[in-house]
Amino acid sequence: MSSTLTFVGLVISVAAPVILAATALITIADLRKNHSRDREKIERLKRQKAKSDELWEEHTHQGVY
Amino acid sequence: MLRLIYGLPTWLRSLFKAIIWAAWNVVAGLLPFLIIIFVASVLLTKVGDNLSADEIKHLSNDCVVLFFCSAMMAEVTIEAFLCKVKFSKYSYLGFSCSSFMIMALVGIIYSVLIFGRFNIKVFNTLNYMKIFQNIIVGFSLIYCIFIKALLFYEEDINYQICQAL
Numbered sequence A: 001m002s003s004t005l006t007f008v009g010l011v012i013s014v015a016a017p018v019i020l021a022a023t024a025l026i027t028i029a030d031l032r033k034n035h036s037r038d039r040e041k042i043e044r045l046k047r048q049k050a051k052s053d054e055l056w057e058e059h060t061h062q063g064v065y
Numbered sequence B: 001m002l003r004l005i006y007g008l009p010t011w012l013r014s015l016f017k018a019i020i021w022a023a024w025n026v027v028a029g030l031l032p033f034l035i036i037i038f039v040a041s042v043l044l045t046k047v048g049d050n051l052s053a054d055e056i057k058h059l060s061n062d063c064v065v066l067f068f069c070s071a072m073m074a075e076v077t078i079e080a081f082l083c084k085v086k087f088s089k090y091s092y093l094g095f096s097c098s099s100f101m102i103m104a105l106v107g108i109i110y111s112v113l114i115f116g117r118f119n120i121k122v123f124n125t126l127n128y129m130k131i132f133q134n135i136i137v138g139f140s141l142i143y144c145i146f147i148k149a150l151l152f153y154e155e156d157i158n159y160q161i162c163q164a165l
Helices: A002-062 B002-006 B010-029 B031-043 B046-061 B064-082 B089-114 B117-123 B126-164
Strands: none
Touching (some): B010 B031, B010 B064, B010 B126, B031 B046, B046 B064, B064 B089, B064 B126, B089 B126
């Protein structure tokens, strides 16, 4: 009983930091991937907005709107 | 101070904010210790010193610090689960596993303290227990600061994205 509890305590003390380190690596990699995807999405949105602004200007000059 | 913080790069600023958060939580959570120390320093008597030392020993023996650490970890874990930042399933698994493991360790130490007959058998001397306690305190601080820094970082990045648009 006593040796089992000591063993469990030692295993937890070693395993918890290892799990946290692995989780940290996975999480940081995942968030970096998400950020690059977000940046691409923002660039696409900016391009779309510029294009629609251009069309708006063009049509306003032609008297469509 | 604020100007200094906002001049830093985003990741460093998030880390700094997380450290401030953790420090403030530690101050608020361990207020009984601070009150005892303050009262003892005001009284300036031998009896006051003895009483404060006894009370601090009593609080330490009751695992107040360890339960405070587990409460802080549980709070941060729930915040990571409920916040708008979407982590991967492995991240959630890792967060919950590591926090539950530490809670199990706190449970083991507390049961050892309550059922005193295990004290000598399980950990042989109190030094082993102190090692476990130090592991829990250090680990919980690192865990909380890491997750809070991630959340602050994401918040800052999202704010920057909104500003860019």
